[in-house]
Amino acid sequence: MKTSVVSFTAALSLLPTFTTALVGIDWKVSGAPASGLKDVTFPFSLANAPHKSGYFFAQQFSFSGQSDAGYTGFQPRPDSGGGPIIHAVFSSFIQGTTTSDVNCHDGADGILNTQGTTWSATVVNTATKLRIPVGSYMLPAGTGGITGSQVGFVEYYPWNAATHTCSSLPYTWVTFGIPTTLSGGSGSLGDAYEYGDCVGKVGFQTSRTSLGVQVDVGF
Numbered sequence: 213m214k215t216s217v218v219s220f221t222a223a224l225s226l227l228p229t230f231t232t233a234l235v236g237i238d239w240k241v242s243g244a245p246a247s248g249l250k251d252v253t254f255p256f257s258l259a260n261a262p263h264k265s266g267y268f269f270a271q272q273f274s275f276s277g278q279s280d281a282g283y284t285g286f287q288p289r290p291d292s293g294g295g296p297i298i299h300a301v302f303s304s305f306i307q308g309t310t311t312s313d314v315n316c317h318d319g320a321d322g323i324l325n326t327q328g329t330t331w332s333a334t335v336v337n338t339a340t341k342l343r344i345p346v347g348s349y350m351l352p353a354g355t356g357g358i359t360g361s362q363v364g365f366v367e368y369y370p371w372n373a374a375t376h377t378c379s380s381l382p383y384t385w386v387t388f389g390i391p392t393t394l395s396g397g398s399g400s401l402g403d404a405y406e407y408g409d410c411v412g413k414v415g416f417q418t419s420r421t422s423l424g425v426q427v428d429v430g431f
Contacts, residue, residue: 237404239399250357253391264289271285281362364388404418414430
């Protein structure tokens with residue numbers, strides 16, 4: 213599975229509290245304009261992630277003037293049609309917005325841009341450069357741009373609908389890349405950290421690489 217990148221414009225305030233949550237990672241854009249970002253790219257490398265359903269690698273985002281947030285990211289899927297599948301997600305908790313997602317063959321880059329209060333996301337195949345629209349939504353009048361910091365996460369969503377044993381967590385691997393934007397400012401990532409009810413019990417490891425912050429969990 214090739215490197216995957218998602219680009220969006222946003223920021224969020226709270227990590228998910230469901231039992232599937234495993235890892236958090238803070239991101240920020242220093243020097244972001246006071247009006248908020250109008251675009252942002254969140255890179256993800258899934259090159260060594262198993263081609264199985266269950267994991268969600270995401271970055272959350274909030275908008276100036278809104279208390280709720282959105283999120284975007286990737287979910288590996290079983291191979292199909294002779295190649296890998298990545299499920300791309302672009303969604304929002306903000307009242308009155310719609311959600312969209314798409315299955316992407318091979319690797320993908322996601323790009324989010326704004327026109328007024330309408331935000332749209334696009335997945336770009338990193339090998340072929342094919343651009344695939346993921347979706348768009350319109351936010352209430354008066355909503356500003358993406359705030360300059362937020363937090364991403366790794367979750368194993370099958371646990372959300374069933375009891376679980378920490379030692380049974382399947383292995384996965386992901387690298388969160390440093391966010392970039394054309395709106396001005398410099399992106400950075402904090403260190404990845406565990407949270408939830410399985411802290412210290414899922415083989416969590418993290419390191420910094422040339423691509424960003426790598427996270428390994430599971431067995």
